[in-house]
Amino acid sequence: MENQSKFCPHCGTENKAEATFCANCGQSMTINQADNKEPETKEKRPVNKKMIGIIGAIVAVILIVGGIFAYINAQPKSILGSVKVNFSGYNSQGTASISGNYEKKEIEIIGKKVGMSSSEIKSLENGNLNANLPYLTKNSPSKLQKFAKYVEDTRINLSQSQNLSNGQKVTLKITTTLKDNPIKQETKKYTVKSLEKATTYTIETALKENPVTFTGFNHFGSVKFDDDEFTVNNDDSDSAPADLTNGERVTVQLSENYISGQKDNGKILSGSATKTLTVSGLTNSPKISNLNDLLTQEDTVVRADNESTTGDFGTTYTVTRLDSYFVGTNVSEWGDTSDDENGEFSVVTIYKVVSHFNDDTDTSNDTTGYDTYGYTGLTLTDGKVDVSRLTDDNKYEGGSSSSEQAAVDQLKSDYSSATKLD
Incomplete structure (x- = not known):
């Protein structure tokens, strides 16, 4: 009969049948009643793979969110929401302007970019940024120099700000050139609205309200006009025409300042700013009812200048008045x-x-001369010259000629439209 063997109930080692203790672990080979149970094995706690996955996912999300936040935080920031576009004035010549607290927003964004403290940012917000920029650029620490660089690089402009009409579109543009400028480049379209209704006018209506008139005498006429409203010329000269003659044509033009001022008041010029007028209403010569009184006083002046003296070596002057002439302007000794x-x-x-x-x-x-004398600066009141008010300042003394015709020719050479008085 083959030798029988038995296994250790503790470690499972094969032992001889008669062995009392295990040759391997030394434990008793006898199985007690209490040990009739199968040997217990210590359970290992199973690993929760699902929990590990959740934790890993949370960590990944945190990393992703942090990365996204860092990316977003590094992107240029918008100031568009702080910008307002205002429209004012009259339709077809309205204006657009930019307002809002965008400048403070700009300071805050750029200030954070360059590492300024909250107090530094607040100080800049309370000051005049544009006025301080040159000083900051030249005299401040590097972060303020960077701040100034970004501010100067940021531009806010409108595509059109003048001569606007209701319903028209204008574009606001926020632009930068520096790649790391923290201000976002943006555009936004606005529709022009709320402009008041404008009215129109013509140069004819302007002339009715403030007429251009002609005064004086034919061939010596002048033009009267409001030089804040009009310019008047009859050639390429900028000065107003003189020595006008009935039938002559002059050009009247509305001044740029007047047109601009009317636009500010909602009045728009319709049609041409110029109009041609014909000179009229100039008197050929005045009807001086007391002409004889004036000429008598002239005679007195002439005789005083040519007063005879007595004695063998004296000179006797004979003064005879010849023709008198009207000149429609103030004459002078030099023509x-x-x-x-x-x-x-x-x-x-x-x-x-x-x-x-x-x-x-x-x-x-005897010596004979033909001398010209007269009075200048004359005016009429009720058809008369106030002779009593004439002074030496009104006296005129011309040259002497060899004949009456020579004297007349000289007078007409100086004043071509001199008219003989009856």
Whole structure:
């Protein structure tokens, strides 16, 4: 019979049948009643793979969210919500302006970008940013220099800000050139609205309200107009025309300042800003009811200048008044005209003055001259010249000619439209 063996109930090692203790573990080979149970094995706690997955997912989400937040935080920030576009004025010539607290938003964003503290940002928000930028750029620490760099790089502009009409579109653009500028580049379209209704006018209506008129005398006329409203010329000159003649044509033009001022008041020019007018209403010569009084006073002036003296070596003057002429402006000794006082005129008379030396019995040796005398700066009141108010400042003395015709020719050379008075 083969030798029998048995296994250790503790470690399972094969032992001889008669062994009392296990040759391997030394435990009793006898199985007690209490040990009739199967040997217990210590259970290992199973690993919860689902929990590990959840934890890993949470960590991944945190990392992703953190990354996204960091990415978003590094992106340029918008100031568009703090910008307002305002429309004002009249339709077809309205204006657009930018307002809002975008500047404070801009300071906050750029300030954080360059690492400023809250107090530094607040200080800049309370000051005049544009006025301080040059100072910051030259004299402040590097972060303020960076701050100034970003502010100067940020531009906020409208595609159009003048001559706007209701319903028109304008575009607001926020632009930068620096790649790391923290201000976001954006555009937004706005519709023009709430502009008041404008009215129109023409140069004809302007002339009715403030007429351009002609004054003075024919060939010597002048034009009266409001130089804040009009310019008037009859050639390429910028100055107003003078010595006008009935039938002559002049060009009237609304001034740029007037047109601009009317636009500000909601009035828009319709049609041309210029109009051609024909000179009219200038008097050929005045009807001086007391002309004889004026000429008598002239005679007195002439005789005083040519007063005879007695004695053998004296000179006797014979003064004879010849023709008198109307000149529709103020004459001068040099043939100039003065238009400082519109409507003033002159009366010039040619006098024959014969000089005779008392000690010479031969009258053929007498000297004869034709002198021009007169008064300038004359005006009419009820058809009369106030002779009593004339002074030396009104006196005119021209040259002497060899003949009456020569004197007349000289007068007409200086004043071509001199008119003979009856």
